[in-house]
Amino acid sequence: MRRRDFIKGAGAATLALTTAACTKSGVAPEVASVSSSPRRPFSDPSLPELADVALNTARAAGASYADIRIADYRRQRVATREARILDLADDEDRGVGVRVIANGAWGFAASARIDKDEIARVTQQAVALARINAKIGREPIELAPTNAYVDVWNTPIERDPFEVPLQDKVALLLAINAKALEVSGVSFCSSQMAFVREHKFFASSEGSYIEQTLHRCLPGFQVTSVDRKRNSFKTRNSYADPRSVGYEYIESYPWLEEAQQAGEDAVAKHTAxxxxxxxxxxxxxxxxxxxxxxxxxxxxxxxxxxxxxxxxxxxxxxxxxxxxxxxxxxxxxxxxxxxxxxxxxxxxxxxxxxxxxxxxxxxxxxxxxxxxxxxxxxxxxxxxxxxxxxxxxxxxxxxxxxxxxxxxxxxxxxxxxxxxxxxxxxxxxxxxxxxxxxxxxxxxxxxxxxxxxxxxxxxxxxxxxxxxxxxxxxxxxxxxxxxxxxxxxxxxxxxxxxxxxxxxxxxxxxxxxxxxxxxxxxxxxxxxxx
Incomplete structure (x- = not known):
């Protein structure tokens, strides 16, 4: 892969609308509803309204800075060995975290419940913790300035891994195992895929409202050769590395070719x-x-x-x-x-x-x-x-x-x-x-x-x-x-x-x-x- 091809379009997925704000810590501007809309709409129109509850509550409590992250995560893992499935896992979690600066110190609180009353309570708790932390802090927190952004940013993907049927993923993994086992001298092969979707909405008292959806995938396999005459075993893992892409990475990688080569490498190690x-x-x-x-x-x-x-x-x-x-x-x-x-x-x-x-x-x-x-x-x-x-x-x-x-x-x-x-x-x-x-x-x-x-x-x-x-x-x-x-x-x-x-x-x-x-x-x- 050429480096220029890898970095080409590095900013193409970002459609930022930058406001004029460039605020230092210690300044608490009035918090209002989003004054500008991103070029793509937010996935949930209630997100800015929920965020404003935290920002206004923090300001009213005397915080000099506040931000909120409303986030949800989905994680999936599929693992196999030889001709059987070892593990299938698919989980989600969602919650809100509020961070503030009050009296020059950080305070943070979080909750798995997302509604206006809970966000207000969590924010008040964060401010209270900041005031406690200020009593033992060595020096006030100082934040470097940043612009305020109203934006939606997504990992560029061609195919959402979570929309691919599980049976397709299992079939590929079992095919990888079978290909490695075709090599004479290979004893075992295990393979797996893991996927993460990270969705979060960030807002700050400096005027930013940012929604992001990030995708990551982790594929791989391990081949083992046991030579009982030499009383030794050798392994060779896949060279494939995780990427922040969609399922197209899984579909384009030469899994079967590498599985065969990995099997041959594992066997060759006995006599290396x-x-x-x-x-x-x-x-x-x-x-x-x-x-x-x-x-x-x-x-x-x-x-x-x-x-x-x-x-x-x-x-x-x-x-x-x-x-x-x-x-x-x-x-x-x-x-x-x-x-x-x-x-x-x-x-x-x-x-x-x-x-x-x-x-x-x-x-x-x-x-x-x-x-x-x-x-x-x-x-x-x-x-x-x-x-x-x-x-x-x-x-x-x-x-x-x-x-x-x-x-x-x-x-x-x-x-x-x-x-x-x-x-x-x-x-x-x-x-x-x-x-x-x-x-x-x-x-x-x-x-x-x-x-x-x-x-x-x-x-x-x-x-x-x-x-x-x-x-x-x-x-x-x-x-x-x-x-x-x-x-x-x-x-x-x-x-x-x-x-x-x-x-x-x-x-x-x-x-x-x-x-x-x-x-x-x-x-x-x-x-x-x-």
């Missing part, structure tokens, strides 16, 4: 040569590299982590604020962009849960670390005038906070295919697929595995390897990058479930990248590690 440990050049395929990006670049550039606010649970970051704008994180070839705008990427939306219109910005430029992920509350911590739009809450009953956007490795500017990269490499290991991983709390020392490994000698792939993992310190690893393929090799991987916070929340995030070469990285043999 065990890797010799030592320093080796690596060629990392995007199906493997995206996870390394997620852990070693995505998480360290979360500003709250860098400020120590996640230290109790998810750790801190070696990318402390004193390194901003000067630290050479990677080689000069390496550039990373943060964004929530690329069509098909998991974190993409029109607006974040602060009501900020999403955008794209540089995070690493010429190898230098230049920016963090920020929300409205965080921007002033590092002297920024605006938020990067990375606030998100996993449900109506959770508080929005800073969550990872899509973080992408920019392709090389010189035309270079994967085949050409391999041909230009004398001695390396090619790694494909997501495997096991481990990284310390500062995101500084790490170890990653993969699904399949291949030895490259004198510009050719000479055979399969096994028992491979690579270890490095994050800056050393990225500084060793000396080749990036060009945009025709661009691929988007991602995580459906990325955890953070206490209480814990989960979000979905993608990472686009191209095949890349890294020089003289420590490779270990996992079968020999005690």
């Amino acid at each position: 040569k065990s890797v010799e440990p030592g320093k080796r050049d690596l060629i990392l395929h995007p199906t493997n590299l995206w996870l390394t990006i997620h852990e070693s670049v995505g998480h360290p550039t979360e500003l709250d982590r860098a400020m120590g606010m996640e230290a109790n649970y998810a750790g801190t970051s070696f990318l402390t604020v004193d390194k901003l704008g000067s630290f050479q994180l990677a080689s000069e070839l390496v550039n990373f962009m943060g964004e929530k705008t690329h069509v098909g990427a998991l974190a993409t939306c029109g607006y974040d849960d602060d009501g900020v219109q999403t955008t794209e910005w540089p995070m690493v430029s010429g190898g230098v670390f230049v920016d963090y992920q920020t929300t409205r509350e965080q921007a002033h911590w590092i002297g920024r005038a605006a938020s990067h739009g990375t606030a998100y809450a996993q449900s109506w009953k959770d508080v929005p906070f800073q969550r990872m956007p899509n973080v992408n490795l920019v392709p090389g500017t010189t035309p270079l295919s994967l085949e050409q990269l391999i041909a230009s490499t004398d001695d390396a290991i090619l790694i494909k697929g997501r495997g096991s991983y481990s990284i310390d709390h500062q995101r500084y020392n790490f170890q990653f595995g993969g699904q399949t490994y291949y030895e490259v000698k004198n510009g050719r792939v000479t055979g399969m390897l096994e028992d491979v993992a690579y270890q490095a310190r994050t800056p050393d690893f990225w500084r060793s990058c000396d080749a990036l393929c060009s945009e025709e090799e661009y691929y988007v991987g991602g995580s459906f479930y990325d955890g953070k916070g206490e209480p814990g929340q989960s979000n979905a995030v993608s990472h686009g990248c191209v095949p890349a070469r890294f020089r003289q990285i420590d490779v270990i043999n996992t079968a020999r590690t005690v």
